[in-house]
Amino acid sequence: MALEIRTFGDPVLRSAATPVEGFDEALSRLAEDMLVSMREHEGVGLAATQVGRLKRIFVAGLEDEEYAVVNPVIESRSQETETDTEGCLSLPGVQVEVERPVSIIVTGYDPSGEMIRIEATELLARIIQHEMDHLDGITILERTDRESRREAMRGLRERMLAQR
Template sequence: MAILGIRIIGDPVLRTPAQEVTDFGPELQKLVEDMDQTMEDVHGAGLAAPQVGVSLRVFTYQIGDERGHIVNPVLELSEDYQEDQVEGCLSIPGVAAPVPRRRYVKATGFDKFGNPVELEGADMLARCFQHETDHLDGILFLDRLAPEEKKAAWRTLRSTNYSQTANATVQKRSGALGSSFGAGLGN
Protein backbone atom coordinates (compact mmCIF):
# COMPACT_ATOMS: atom_id res chain seq x y z
CA MET A 1 0.00 0.00 0.00
CA ALA A 2 1.06 3.59 -0.55
CA ILE A 3 0.19 7.08 0.61
CA LEU A 4 -1.12 9.05 -2.37
CA GLY A 5 -0.76 12.77 -3.06
CA ILE A 6 -3.95 14.76 -2.50
CA ARG A 7 -4.88 17.26 -5.19
CA ILE A 8 -5.56 20.83 -4.10
CA ILE A 9 -8.27 23.18 -5.37
CA GLY A 10 -7.30 24.51 -8.79
CA ASP A 11 -6.41 21.05 -10.13
CA PRO A 12 -8.78 20.35 -13.07
CA VAL A 13 -9.37 16.73 -11.97
CA LEU A 14 -11.39 18.09 -9.03
CA ARG A 15 -13.84 19.80 -11.40
CA THR A 16 -14.15 16.95 -13.90
CA PRO A 17 -16.96 14.39 -13.50
CA ALA A 18 -15.32 11.02 -12.81
CA GLN A 19 -15.71 8.01 -15.08
CA GLU A 20 -17.66 4.95 -14.09
CA VAL A 21 -15.51 1.98 -13.05
CA THR A 22 -15.78 -0.93 -15.48
CA ASP A 23 -12.72 -3.00 -14.48
CA PHE A 24 -12.80 -4.49 -10.98
CA GLY A 25 -9.32 -5.97 -11.20
CA PRO A 26 -6.17 -5.69 -9.09
CA GLU A 27 -5.53 -2.05 -10.08
CA LEU A 28 -8.86 -0.94 -8.60
CA GLN A 29 -8.30 -3.03 -5.49
CA LYS A 30 -4.87 -1.43 -4.97
CA LEU A 31 -6.32 2.04 -5.57
CA VAL A 32 -8.98 1.49 -2.88
CA GLU A 33 -6.38 0.16 -0.42
CA ASP A 34 -4.04 3.10 -1.13
CA MET A 35 -6.91 5.58 -0.78
CA ASP A 36 -7.91 4.02 2.54
CA GLN A 37 -4.33 4.27 3.83
CA THR A 38 -4.05 7.86 2.57
CA MET A 39 -7.35 8.82 4.21
CA GLU A 40 -6.13 7.37 7.49
CA ASP A 41 -2.72 9.07 7.20
CA VAL A 42 -4.28 12.54 6.83
CA HIS A 43 -7.08 11.83 9.35
CA GLY A 44 -9.81 12.31 6.76
CA ALA A 45 -13.45 11.29 7.06
CA GLY A 46 -13.61 10.44 3.37
CA LEU A 47 -11.54 10.50 0.21
CA ALA A 48 -12.72 10.42 -3.41
CA ALA A 49 -10.54 9.09 -6.24
CA PRO A 50 -10.38 12.48 -8.04
CA GLN A 51 -8.74 13.89 -4.90
CA VAL A 52 -5.77 11.61 -5.58
CA GLY A 53 -5.77 12.41 -9.30
CA VAL A 54 -7.75 9.39 -10.49
CA SER A 55 -10.93 10.20 -12.40
CA LEU A 56 -12.93 7.14 -11.33
CA ARG A 57 -16.18 6.90 -9.38
CA VAL A 58 -14.91 5.49 -6.09
CA PHE A 59 -14.58 6.82 -2.56
CA THR A 60 -13.49 5.62 0.87
CA TYR A 61 -14.95 6.73 4.19
CA GLN A 62 -14.54 6.47 7.94
CA ILE A 63 -17.13 7.99 10.25
CA GLY A 64 -16.94 6.63 13.78
CA ASP A 65 -17.05 2.83 13.53
CA GLU A 66 -18.33 2.93 9.94
CA ARG A 67 -15.46 2.39 7.51
CA GLY A 68 -15.41 1.22 3.92
CA HIS A 69 -15.57 2.18 0.29
CA ILE A 70 -18.07 2.26 -2.54
CA VAL A 71 -17.54 2.08 -6.29
CA ASN A 72 -19.96 3.70 -8.77
CA PRO A 73 -22.20 5.03 -5.99
CA VAL A 74 -25.78 6.05 -6.68
CA LEU A 75 -27.40 7.99 -3.84
CA GLU A 76 -31.04 8.08 -2.87
CA LEU A 77 -31.55 11.10 -0.59
CA SER A 78 -34.24 11.87 1.96
CA GLU A 79 -36.41 14.93 1.43
CA ASP A 80 -35.52 16.47 4.79
CA TYR A 81 -32.31 18.30 5.58
CA GLN A 82 -30.13 17.91 8.63
CA GLU A 83 -28.96 20.90 10.60
CA ASP A 84 -26.08 22.57 8.75
CA GLN A 85 -22.69 21.35 9.95
CA VAL A 86 -19.31 22.85 9.17
CA GLU A 87 -17.50 20.89 6.47
CA GLY A 88 -13.93 21.06 5.33
CA CYS A 89 -12.12 19.23 2.58
CA LEU A 90 -8.70 17.65 2.21
CA SER A 91 -8.47 19.36 -1.19
CA ILE A 92 -9.27 22.80 0.24
CA PRO A 93 -7.05 23.02 3.34
CA GLY A 94 -7.81 25.74 5.84
CA VAL A 95 -11.35 26.51 4.62
CA ALA A 96 -14.48 25.28 6.38
CA ALA A 97 -18.11 26.42 6.32
CA PRO A 98 -21.63 25.19 7.12
CA VAL A 99 -23.07 23.13 4.26
CA PRO A 100 -26.70 22.08 3.81
CA ARG A 101 -27.02 18.30 3.39
CA ARG A 102 -29.86 15.79 3.41
CA ARG A 103 -30.44 13.91 6.66
CA TYR A 104 -30.47 10.35 5.30
CA VAL A 105 -28.92 8.57 2.34
CA LYS A 106 -29.16 5.14 0.78
CA ALA A 107 -26.16 4.33 -1.41
CA THR A 108 -26.01 1.50 -3.92
CA GLY A 109 -22.92 0.52 -5.84
CA PHE A 110 -20.16 -2.06 -5.69
CA ASP A 111 -17.22 -3.06 -3.56
CA LYS A 112 -13.70 -3.20 -5.01
CA PHE A 113 -14.28 -6.78 -6.19
CA GLY A 114 -17.45 -5.92 -8.14
CA ASN A 115 -19.92 -7.30 -5.59
CA PRO A 116 -23.12 -5.24 -5.22
CA VAL A 117 -23.40 -3.23 -2.00
CA GLU A 118 -26.18 -1.23 -0.41
CA LEU A 119 -25.33 1.14 2.42
CA GLU A 120 -27.53 3.41 4.50
CA GLY A 121 -26.54 6.29 6.69
CA ALA A 122 -27.85 9.29 8.55
CA ASP A 123 -26.36 12.52 9.84
CA MET A 124 -22.52 12.51 9.57
CA LEU A 125 -22.35 9.34 7.46
CA ALA A 126 -25.00 10.74 5.10
CA ARG A 127 -23.07 14.02 4.98
CA CYS A 128 -19.84 12.18 4.12
CA PHE A 129 -21.48 10.15 1.33
CA GLN A 130 -22.94 13.33 -0.19
CA HIS A 131 -19.63 15.22 0.07
CA GLU A 132 -17.62 12.40 -1.53
CA THR A 133 -20.20 11.77 -4.27
CA ASP A 134 -20.08 15.49 -5.05
CA HIS A 135 -16.34 15.06 -5.70
CA LEU A 136 -17.17 12.32 -8.21
CA ASP A 137 -19.44 14.79 -10.01
CA GLY A 138 -16.83 17.58 -10.08
CA ILE A 139 -18.57 19.52 -7.31
CA LEU A 140 -16.76 20.99 -4.29
CA PHE A 141 -18.43 21.82 -0.99
CA LEU A 142 -17.85 25.51 -1.77
CA ASP A 143 -20.44 25.17 -4.55
CA ARG A 144 -23.12 24.28 -1.99
CA LEU A 145 -22.58 27.24 0.34
CA ALA A 146 -25.06 30.03 0.99
CA PRO A 147 -24.10 33.21 -0.93
CA GLU A 148 -22.45 35.03 2.00
CA GLU A 149 -20.53 31.93 3.11
CA LYS A 150 -19.41 31.36 -0.48
CA LYS A 151 -18.11 34.93 -0.77
CA ALA A 152 -16.17 34.58 2.49
CA ALA A 153 -14.68 31.24 1.42
CA TRP A 154 -13.55 32.61 -1.94
CA ARG A 155 -12.04 35.67 -0.23
CA THR A 156 -10.00 33.27 1.89
CA LEU A 157 -8.96 31.28 -1.17
CA ARG A 158 -7.82 34.42 -2.99
CA SER A 159 -5.77 35.68 -0.06
CA THR A 160 -2.00 35.41 0.13
CA ASN A 161 -2.42 33.60 3.42
CA TYR A 162 -4.34 30.84 1.67
CA SER A 163 -1.44 30.19 -0.69
CA GLN A 164 0.81 29.88 2.34
CA THR A 165 -1.68 27.56 4.09
CA ALA A 166 -2.04 25.37 1.00
CA ASN A 167 1.73 25.21 0.45
CA ALA A 168 2.32 24.35 4.11
CA THR A 169 -0.30 21.58 3.87
CA VAL A 170 1.30 20.19 0.71
CA GLN A 171 4.74 20.25 2.32
CA LYS A 172 3.46 18.54 5.47
CA ARG A 173 1.74 15.80 3.47
CA SER A 174 4.66 15.32 1.11
CA GLY A 175 6.83 13.74 3.80
CA ALA A 176 5.43 10.33 2.91
CA LEU A 177 5.56 10.92 -0.84
CA GLY A 178 8.36 10.58 -3.31
CA SER A 179 6.89 12.55 -6.16
CA SER A 180 6.52 16.01 -7.62
CA PHE A 181 3.54 16.46 -5.30
CA GLY A 182 6.01 17.60 -2.64
CA ALA A 183 7.08 20.54 -4.78
CA GLY A 184 4.23 22.77 -3.52
CA LEU A 185 1.84 25.01 -5.39
CA GLY A 186 4.00 27.88 -6.52
CA ASN A 187 3.14 31.49 -5.82
Protein backbone atom coordinates in the same frame (compact mmCIF):
# COMPACT_ATOMS: atom_id res chain seq x y z
CA MET B 1 0.88 3.91 -0.05
CA ALA B 2 -0.34 7.44 0.57
CA LEU B 3 -1.42 9.39 -2.49
CA GLU B 4 -1.04 13.11 -3.14
CA ILE B 5 -4.26 14.95 -2.39
CA ARG B 6 -5.09 17.54 -5.02
CA THR B 7 -6.03 20.95 -3.71
CA PHE B 8 -7.93 24.03 -4.80
CA GLY B 9 -6.94 25.20 -8.24
CA ASP B 10 -6.23 21.73 -9.63
CA PRO B 11 -8.58 21.23 -12.62
CA VAL B 12 -9.18 17.57 -11.74
CA LEU B 13 -11.36 18.76 -8.83
CA ARG B 14 -13.80 20.25 -11.33
CA SER B 15 -13.88 17.11 -13.49
CA ALA B 16 -16.55 14.42 -13.39
CA ALA B 17 -15.31 10.88 -12.85
CA THR B 18 -16.16 8.08 -15.26
CA PRO B 19 -17.74 4.78 -14.23
CA VAL B 20 -15.39 1.94 -13.34
CA GLU B 21 -15.68 -0.89 -15.83
CA GLY B 22 -13.10 -3.38 -14.59
CA PHE B 23 -12.77 -4.79 -11.09
CA ASP B 24 -9.16 -5.87 -10.76
CA GLU B 25 -6.11 -5.74 -8.50
CA ALA B 26 -5.36 -2.16 -9.59
CA LEU B 27 -8.79 -1.02 -8.38
CA SER B 28 -8.38 -2.82 -5.05
CA ARG B 29 -4.94 -1.24 -4.63
CA LEU B 30 -6.38 2.22 -5.43
CA ALA B 31 -9.10 1.75 -2.80
CA GLU B 32 -6.54 0.68 -0.19
CA ASP B 33 -4.20 3.57 -1.05
CA MET B 34 -7.12 5.98 -0.77
CA LEU B 35 -8.01 4.61 2.68
CA VAL B 36 -4.36 5.01 3.77
CA SER B 37 -4.31 8.58 2.43
CA MET B 38 -7.61 9.42 4.12
CA ARG B 39 -6.32 8.13 7.47
CA GLU B 40 -2.91 9.86 7.14
CA HIS B 41 -4.63 13.19 6.51
CA GLU B 42 -7.14 12.56 9.31
CA GLY B 43 -10.08 12.75 6.92
CA VAL B 44 -13.37 10.90 7.02
CA GLY B 45 -13.76 10.51 3.27
CA LEU B 46 -11.85 10.77 0.01
CA ALA B 47 -12.94 10.61 -3.62
CA ALA B 48 -10.73 9.33 -6.45
CA THR B 49 -10.83 12.74 -8.13
CA GLN B 50 -9.11 14.19 -5.06
CA VAL B 51 -6.10 11.98 -5.77
CA GLY B 52 -6.11 12.71 -9.50
CA ARG B 53 -7.99 9.59 -10.67
CA LEU B 54 -11.12 10.16 -12.73
CA LYS B 55 -12.82 6.96 -11.55
CA ARG B 56 -16.15 6.71 -9.72
CA ILE B 57 -14.88 5.41 -6.40
CA PHE B 58 -14.78 6.93 -2.94
CA VAL B 59 -13.75 5.79 0.50
CA ALA B 60 -15.18 6.80 3.85
CA GLY B 61 -14.43 5.99 7.45
CA LEU B 62 -16.44 6.67 10.56
CA GLU B 63 -15.66 5.22 13.97
CA ASP B 64 -14.71 1.57 13.34
CA GLU B 65 -16.35 1.27 9.91
CA GLU B 66 -14.60 1.88 6.61
CA TYR B 67 -16.18 1.82 3.18
CA ALA B 68 -14.91 1.72 -0.39
CA VAL B 69 -17.74 2.25 -2.88
CA VAL B 70 -17.37 1.91 -6.63
CA ASN B 71 -19.91 3.42 -9.06
CA PRO B 72 -22.11 4.73 -6.23
CA VAL B 73 -25.72 5.75 -6.85
CA ILE B 74 -27.99 7.48 -4.34
CA GLU B 75 -31.22 5.50 -4.52
CA SER B 76 -33.16 7.68 -2.08
CA ARG B 77 -32.78 10.80 0.06
CA SER B 78 -34.78 11.89 3.08
CA GLN B 79 -37.01 14.93 2.80
CA GLU B 80 -35.52 16.14 6.07
CA THR B 81 -32.35 18.16 5.68
CA GLU B 82 -29.81 19.61 8.06
CA THR B 83 -27.23 22.35 7.72
CA ASP B 84 -23.83 21.69 9.24
CA THR B 85 -20.21 22.75 8.84
CA GLU B 86 -18.09 20.80 6.36
CA GLY B 87 -14.40 20.88 5.63
CA CYS B 88 -12.48 19.25 2.80
CA LEU B 89 -8.99 17.81 2.39
CA SER B 90 -8.82 19.50 -1.03
CA LEU B 91 -9.72 22.90 0.44
CA PRO B 92 -7.36 23.20 3.41
CA GLY B 93 -8.53 25.58 6.08
CA VAL B 94 -11.99 26.03 4.56
CA GLN B 95 -15.11 25.28 6.56
CA VAL B 96 -18.54 26.25 5.30
CA GLU B 97 -22.16 25.51 6.09
CA VAL B 98 -23.78 22.98 3.75
CA GLU B 99 -27.37 21.77 3.75
CA ARG B 100 -27.86 18.06 2.97
CA PRO B 101 -30.49 15.34 3.45
CA VAL B 102 -30.02 13.63 6.83
CA SER B 103 -30.36 10.11 5.46
CA ILE B 104 -29.69 8.38 2.16
CA ILE B 105 -29.57 4.92 0.66
CA VAL B 106 -26.60 4.39 -1.64
CA THR B 107 -25.84 1.36 -3.78
CA GLY B 108 -22.69 0.43 -5.63
CA TYR B 109 -19.98 -2.18 -5.57
CA ASP B 110 -17.03 -2.98 -3.38
CA PRO B 111 -13.61 -3.05 -5.11
CA SER B 112 -13.96 -6.78 -5.83
CA GLY B 113 -17.24 -6.21 -7.71
CA GLU B 114 -19.72 -7.35 -5.04
CA MET B 115 -22.92 -5.30 -4.87
CA ILE B 116 -23.31 -3.22 -1.69
CA ARG B 117 -26.11 -1.15 -0.18
CA ILE B 118 -25.56 1.39 2.58
CA GLU B 119 -28.35 2.99 4.60
CA ALA B 120 -26.58 6.05 5.92
CA THR B 121 -27.80 8.64 8.38
CA GLU B 122 -26.46 11.87 9.84
CA LEU B 123 -22.64 12.17 9.60
CA LEU B 124 -22.13 9.10 7.38
CA ALA B 125 -24.85 10.35 5.00
CA ARG B 126 -23.13 13.76 4.90
CA ILE B 127 -19.71 12.20 4.22
CA ILE B 128 -21.04 10.03 1.38
CA GLN B 129 -22.88 12.94 -0.26
CA HIS B 130 -19.75 15.11 0.04
CA GLU B 131 -17.59 12.46 -1.66
CA MET B 132 -20.17 11.79 -4.36
CA ASP B 133 -20.20 15.53 -5.12
CA HIS B 134 -16.45 15.27 -5.74
CA LEU B 135 -17.09 12.48 -8.24
CA ASP B 136 -19.30 14.95 -10.14
CA GLY B 137 -16.72 17.76 -9.99
CA ILE B 138 -18.58 19.66 -7.25
CA THR B 139 -16.99 21.02 -4.07
CA ILE B 140 -18.49 22.44 -0.90
CA LEU B 141 -17.89 25.90 -2.37
CA GLU B 142 -20.75 25.23 -4.80
CA ARG B 143 -22.97 23.91 -1.98
CA THR B 144 -22.75 26.90 0.34
CA ASP B 145 -24.23 30.41 0.22
CA ARG B 146 -22.64 33.23 -1.77
CA GLU B 147 -21.16 35.10 1.21
CA SER B 148 -19.56 31.97 2.69
CA ARG B 149 -18.13 31.08 -0.73
CA ARG B 150 -16.68 34.59 -1.13
CA GLU B 151 -15.08 34.45 2.32
CA ALA B 152 -13.67 30.94 1.71
CA MET B 153 -12.22 32.00 -1.66
CA ARG B 154 -10.57 35.01 -0.05
CA GLY B 155 -8.95 32.76 2.56
CA LEU B 156 -7.80 30.25 -0.08
CA ARG B 157 -6.21 33.01 -2.19
CA GLU B 158 -4.41 34.45 0.85
CA ARG B 159 -3.01 31.02 1.77
CA MET B 160 -1.90 30.40 -1.82
CA LEU B 161 -0.12 33.78 -1.96
CA ALA B 162 1.55 33.14 1.40
CA GLN B 163 3.00 29.86 0.08
CA ARG B 164 4.82 31.59 -2.79
